[in-house]
Amino acid sequence: MNRSLDGIFRPKSIAVIGASTNKGTIGREILHNLIENEFNGKVFPVNPKAEVIHSIKCYSTILDIPDIVDLAIIIVPRDQVKGIMEQCGEKGVRGVVVITSGFKETGEEGAKKEQELLEVARKYDMRMVGPNCFGVLNTDPAYSMNATFSKTAPLRGNVGFMSQSGALGEAILDYANKLNLGFSMFASVGNKADISGNDLLRYWHDDPYTELILLYLENFGNPRRFTKIARGITREKPIIAVKAGRTAAGARAISSHTGVLAGLDVGTDALFDQCGVIRVTSVDELFDIAIALTHQPLPKGDRIAIITNAGGPGILATDAVVSLGMTMARFEHRTLEYLKEKLPPIASINNPIDVVAAGGPGSYAVAMEAVLSDDNVDGVIVVFVPPVVVDHRAVIKAIVEMIEKHKNNKTVLGCFMGAPDGIAGTEEMIKHKIPIYTFPESAAKALWAMARYKKWIERPQGKTVEFEVNKDTVLKILDSNTREGRDLIIGKEAMEILRAYGVGAAQLIKVRTLADLKKAASKLGFPLAMKIDDPGISHKSDVGGVAVDIRDQGELENAFKEMKRKFGGPGGKFSGVIVQEMIKGVETIIGMQHDPNFGPLMMFGLGGIYVEVMKDVTFKINPLTDYDAEEMIKSIKGYPLLTGFRGSEPVDIKTLEETLLRLSQLSSDFPIIDSFDINPFIVIGKTGRSKAVDARFILRTGN
């Protein structure tokens, strides 16, 4: 078992330094919370100006405390924190939680002071939460520690919650209580000077009481470590995350095509996706899903049954299920027979089952029995809108009994609408861990997340493949370019890089004269394509710098003359053209953009207009596994164009996958490559004959 943070979360004695009796101060609230929650250990207030606080003997400094102190909570003014931490170190404290703010979040000076705290912590081998945080808590009765200044006493439960925002701490604890969601541990990590989200993930991975991890993130300290850690956890415990700041990345200046498309926070999406973290966009969604995950078994699939006593909410639930991409279960024949026999004729027996307003406990029992016995059903949403004449308690009892009878064999979520003072009897549902939502959309979203998580668990792990490549050739090309201060590699050299890594690349020949043109054509054979060879022109087709599908010598010469006329300078100066084999197939784009947080982000999509206008592309973080490559290709909207659309030949998907993996390897091998676009990479049906037609690599420059 991982004990790395025991000094923080499993102390036997706590000093509250900066404790105070003044109501409304943080120093008072934390002390109060520790005592009120009956921390299972000793609490020592520390404050040189008081003799006793909250009826407890108060010490001038931590050094005056005669007992061993495991954890210190520090709430003194900013400039005293360092000195206090020195004392903690001397005292042999194992963990400190620095509530005080005014550090990195305020600018350079604060950052320096924060660094000093970190150094003290390292010197004495103490772990530190904060500074600038809301505190920590552990509901395990062996500790029963609420070292936060929250006004809400959290419930015990199996959720580990990490919040990067202190301000959200109170809101989160309050909201969770209202929803009856309990925590195993909670930590507001503040500036994350020492203890980061990654540390908590590893700690909670091993904590027997934590079954689900919730994260509120604003940024990643070390996303690559996060990926590794999260991947290890999510097959055992689900992680749900709100990552704020979806739209912040847009501002960076970006030079590659892939980079422009990657602007909108796709890195985070890719990251979460690749390590099985469920991403949600708001705090209420986070909790809606958390409650379902902690209280109900995972559904085997996404075939949902809905039971309702009111048409409208039943339709709303159906809409939500279908629009989230789940399936409305098709009942087995015997289910329909059973429902037909047992429900009154006015009821609707197809999914959604509508027992109508008159449907009481008997009808609900029948419907529940039916869907819980049906092998075509994976999850159930029970909608109940209490009519005046029906006994709520009896209905709820019937629902609960059926779930017990079937031993919680399927995921069941309640959606109870209306009734001004709440619906009598819902405590029975809560007691039996059946989550209740006010709106059908929330229940559907929770089921969706559970089904998705289930799929993740069952997804093959995928493996990284190592190809034999010609690394030296690439090294030489990159070296010669950097030596000469060039950061853009195009044309022949770009193609050579690809070939060195076993990626198909079209033959091309540089041509300046009509005589060369003839030779090139006879070497490459028709049809041919021709491009103006001028690094100054980046979107060549915009200016008529590209001619394609040249079928014979006549067309070739005309195209050449036209280029010369258009782009030739005064006095017959002409930079020449590139002639290359014309490959007819489906245009794709493969790209990479180095993300400052996530490292190389690989992109795949259909080329040309699909990428430019339709933005039909997908991203994953490097390195790719074979399964990742397969998924990337399958996930684009235009995938049917690759599998043979309207009579066209299906392309060689295997080679495409391999190409992605080889380029993934290239990206890992040469971090100096900041980005590349292979646009287009043309895929055809013939095995192994798909080829890059144009490629550009951009290297990272000196500063």
Added chain:
Amino acid sequence: MNRSLDGIFRPKSIAVIGASTNKGTIGREILHNLIENEFNGKVFPVNPKAEVIHSIKCYSTILDIPDIVDLAIIIVPRDQVKGIMEQCGEKGVRGVVVITSGFKETGEEGAKKEQELLEVARKYDMRMVGPNCFGVLNTDPAYSMNATFSKTAPLRGNVGFMSQSGALGEAILDYANKLNLGFSMFASVGNKADISGNDLLRYWHDDPYTELILLYLENFGNPRRFTKIARGITREKPIIAVKAGRTAAGARAISSHTGVLAGLDVGTDALFDQCGVIRVTSVDELFDIAIALTHQPLPKGDRIAIITNAGGPGILATDAVVSLGMTMARFEHRTLEYLKEKLPPIASINNPIDVVAAGGPGSYAVAMEAVLSDDNVDGVIVVFVPPVVVDHRAVIKAIVEMIEKHKNNKTVLGCFMGAPDGIAGTEEMIKHKIPIYTFPESAAKALWAMARYKKWIERPQGKTVEFEVNKDTVLKILDSNTREGRDLIIGKEAMEILRAYGVGAAQLIKVRTLADLKKAASKLGFPLAMKIDDPGISHKSDVGGVAVDIRDQGELENAFKEMKRKFGGPGGKFSGVIVQEMIKGVETIIGMQHDPNFGPLMMFGLGGIYVEVMKDVTFKINPLTDYDAEEMIKSIKGYPLLTGFRGSEPVDIKTLEETLLRLSQLSSDFPIIDSFDINPFIVIGKTGRSKAVDARFILRTGN
């Protein structure tokens, strides 16, 4: 003023027929609600088995009541309703509300009985709400009528609410109360036998107390009337609707391309869009937006400022604003100067303004002053996460005062998070009509809806254009087809229909022999396209039945021989090919599918792969205005391909618009056309030279 439903909503005396003293019965609850809410008029309980109910003299039948009765609420068993209504008619009652259920919603017999009620109502010139409903209410103190069996007493306000679901009635009233949202009138319309949503819309259009209309709909009685009525209202009063059943339409068997794409409830979306109704997907969204619309002025645009005292929620709000397509306001220079001068240096002065946790009333006042004075700001979200040390009341007072000082010149919404017992002082916000949300996403969504509505109000109305066309030609073609029992019109005839309506259509010539082929080519000129002419083959290119870009006689003959080889039957039998002029341009698709609810649904999109794989199409309900046509073209994702993408020539959009309008006219003129696909309609740069290359019309058949 519209008085059509005064008998229902503005009665001076009400009979409750089926009134009862038994708690838990509807007959007791309605009587109780009328009295409890102090209905401003006389209430007469009617029940043959009682002498007095609820301390009020009870009558055996309505005929025994000595006074005039305006409205009767009927709660008797189903089979007595008709007789009771006869008595109401004799008594001269003007309106009845039939709560009793068991009518159309239960099947054929019930439907028959419902029809009988309607006949009684018509006979006596009474208006009827229901049957199978939850009741009606009018909060105007002149009436103060709560004729529902709700347990929640609704607040007075300016919202008219129509619910098609009775079951949702209670839930809606309860939820509205919690949100402090008041109603002018409320009606649960049940089976809509007589009074429909459309009637209520017209009634509330003229009601001076109703400023906003909310609808919960499950189906449309008469969508074309709805369109007309709603369009007339939405420029004066906003309408927000939840339309349940988004996904129900998918099941219909559909033969046209347009029809398949139209499967997913696009009709409702198009309908709401074209008449300015704001569509939401859930009841909570409905209320989030309603509160903002009733309490705050409309924003001038969508440039939003965010003020926060906590980083996390500020980022979440920013994310929500941006991901809804709104703009984060760029502050004026003087605003930044002002903020820099007046806020402590630790605060962040760029949008979102972060006054940090220590920021009290002073900081909020400064930030509010700044954004409310800034001409670049249209709407404001004020986030407040109450820290322990700040006086909530003072902050709220500062916010409210600034809004008053600036005379409500901008839309301001609050997002207050946390605090277990609510945040002290929020009643001050509510009093000043500043909506408060728990999560930033809800506030952003409300602002988004308001900005969208504002845009609708300012949108040009658009007008329907009438073109001179050759109706007779079309009539003849359709007649001859229906006479001969053909319901599919393709090829030459389809093109003739288009030409008769002034829509460009490619020349095509049917060819069976090599000799004909030569003649056709010399008539049409190269390049040419060739298609196998066999009505049995619907996706010709899938089977190699299409050859394009044929450049000379040699290629032409080869293509012909190939077709003959592929598709010719035994013994040289060959149905021939169509040769037609090859038009190079951008492929679009224009289609129409007759929707059983909405009539002709017009579709536009990019053709070929864009429609088949990318589904990049848009729908509107016929008839189109000129503005509609313009909007359709602009709204597709691939629009840049029409305006000149990467050096290609911009196409003639004017002709495209006109083509849509001409086809809209065709669809209106000939309801017998069930659907058509013009696929592709090729648009080019040259004015008026864009042309349909292939078209198929499907006619409605006899049964």
